[in-house]
Amino acid sequence: MKILMVHNRYRSTAPSGENRVVDQESEALTAAGHTVRHFERHSDDIEDWTTLKKATLPARVVWSRTSRQDLVRELFRHRPDVVHIHNTFPLLSPSVLYACRLAAVPVVITLHNYKLLCASGDFFRDGDVCHDCAGGNPVPGVLHRCYRGSALATATTVLNTRGHRRSWRDLVSAYVFISESQRRLMSGMDFDPERTFVKHNMVPYDGPVVGDLAAPRRQVSYVGRLDAAKGAPLLMQGWDAYRASAGDDALRLVIAGGGPMLDEVTAWAAERPSVELRGLMSKAEVFELIGESRAVVLPSAWEETFGLVVVEAMAVGVPPLASGHGSFPDLISDGVDGALFEPGDPASLGKLLLDVDADPERYAELGRQARSTYETHHQVDRNVEQLLEIYRFAVANPVTITRR
Structure with missing residues (x-):
């Protein structure tokens, strides 16, 4: 199978479990004989932007025309069987979903956090668990400035998720939750339950016990x-x-x-x-x-x-x-x-x-x-087979887009 991994890598100053998961899944799929390519952006790159370019970041978070165009070229050049999205924030944006629709390639997304419902991504505020936005209303998050303590940054994050809510529901063929509790807590997204799966993150280990x-x-x-x-x-x-x-x-x-x-x-x-x-x-x-x-x-x-x-x-x-x-x-x-x-x-x-x-x-x-x-x-072989079953489902059951 030909798989394209789409991921916005987190800053190197904040070691990321998501980055590790992407790398480990890619390595395991390659070892199993599949072809894996990567389409990535790096948050580290923002540090080298000019001041003027940095001022455009909020708009790019909501819609990145460059990412969409670049991904379209990648998709038509290499024709993967499936696109597996991990993280689109902040440089890829939901525009990558539309690139996949244009190229008619089914999308699988692994939801690593609660970002589609919670501006901070963790249902956590002021030292305690918070579910104020879990039902789908993002207003409390904006009022409390839940992303980096900034009203502007929080509003931008909410536009990235709430503004593209229909896209996240209509343009994805399969959703991967990494635990059953996460799937329950994200029920406010109203995803098609037949397209939701639970697959734990891969944890390779062959050392001594x-x-x-x-x-x-x-x-x-x-x-x-x-x-x-x-x-x-x-x-x-x-x-x-x-x-x-x-x-x-x-x-x-x-x-x-x-x-x-x-x-x-x-x-x-x-x-x-x-x-x-x-x-x-x-x-x-x-x-x-x-x-x-x-x-x-x-x-x-x-x-x-x-x-x-x-x-x-x-x-x-x-x-x-x-x-x-x-x-x-x-x-x-x-x-x-x-x-x-x-x-x-x-x-x-x-x-x-x-x-x-x-x-x-x-x-x-x-x-x-x-x-x-x-x-x-949690053995790697079992995890890889679960992932391949989800890919096969997405290929056999691509979403049907109804334009309104």
């Missing part, structure tokens, strides 16, 4: 962005709650990552000998850290559409400890291959950490079951 490694150290780890949505405040509060009740020979916490709360987390960790900061790490280093840990903590305050770190921990054979909302209950069977705690509750997280400390054998068994879950549900 805990059973092949030395016994995990007396530590738990956190891997991810240090910000409010990812739960950095809850991580700190939950750790303090745990340490207040723990004995002298207690667990340590190792934190890998960076982000807007790095300075705050660094200051907090400096006063706590039980906490170690390692900064940004390579993927190989992340897997090594996970393998050294008794458990991995995922305290996300927003309802994550998918948890890459959940599945990465499972791949290594380490149980994830996660907030009990968003995609996490879809991925983790509580008490079987990981554990869930009450979202936003430091005491609940602290209590769970005490249990990890007190019962290492139980969590070793959860880790073994986590590895079994990975082998059953």
Whole structure:
């Protein structure tokens, strides 16, 4: 099959799980014998634009004539069987949908976030979950300046999504949600249910599992962005709650990552000998850290559409400890291959950490079951076949456009 991946790459200063997913799916499809090409734009390029060109960015977000023209040429030159769109913001715009219609190539889109309904893309505002725009009315988001604290930027984002609402519903042959919870939360888009699919993100891993490694150290780890949505405040509060009740020979916490709360987390960790900061790490280093840990903590305050770190921990054979909302209950069977705690509750997280400390054998068994879950549900070959089935559906069932 000939596949064209369409993606606006995120800034290199903010490591992106979406970029990784695009690369991993492309590599796996190529390894399976399919032809994969890329049509991309890079947000990094905006830094080199002139001031005058930067002033045109809001208009380009809503409609990029250049992207449409360039994609049309690409489609007629290489004639892919299917176009797989991942991200169109900010440089591609929904104009790429019209390029695909002109070339009569079916479109599959993976929805990585909640952007089509939520200006910030995460249903998260002022430190808490927010569903004010989930029904399809974007006005609350504009009033609260939910995208980068700017009324103009938020309005532009809303025009990009709400203004093209019919396009997103009429010009796409198949929608891929990355968790069942995401599909439920995005029901306000009113997509044709027969064209919606759930396929988890691909998480390749062929390294050693805990059973092949030395016994995990007396530590738990956190891997991810240090910000409010990812739960950095809850991580700190939950750790303090745990340490207040723990004995002298207690667990340590190792934190890998960076982000807007790095300075705050660094200051907090400096006063706590039980906490170690390692900064940004390579993927190989992340897997090594996970393998050294008794458990991995995922305290996300927003309802994550998918948890890459959940599945990465499972791949290594380490149980994830996660907030009990968003995609996490879809991925983790509580008490079987990981554990869930009450979202936003430091005491609940602290209590769970005490249990990890007190019962290492139980969590070793959860880790073994986590590895079994990975082998059953998250192997690359199975994921590739799911993706190909969606492509085949889109090719066999292209949308019929009714012009009004």
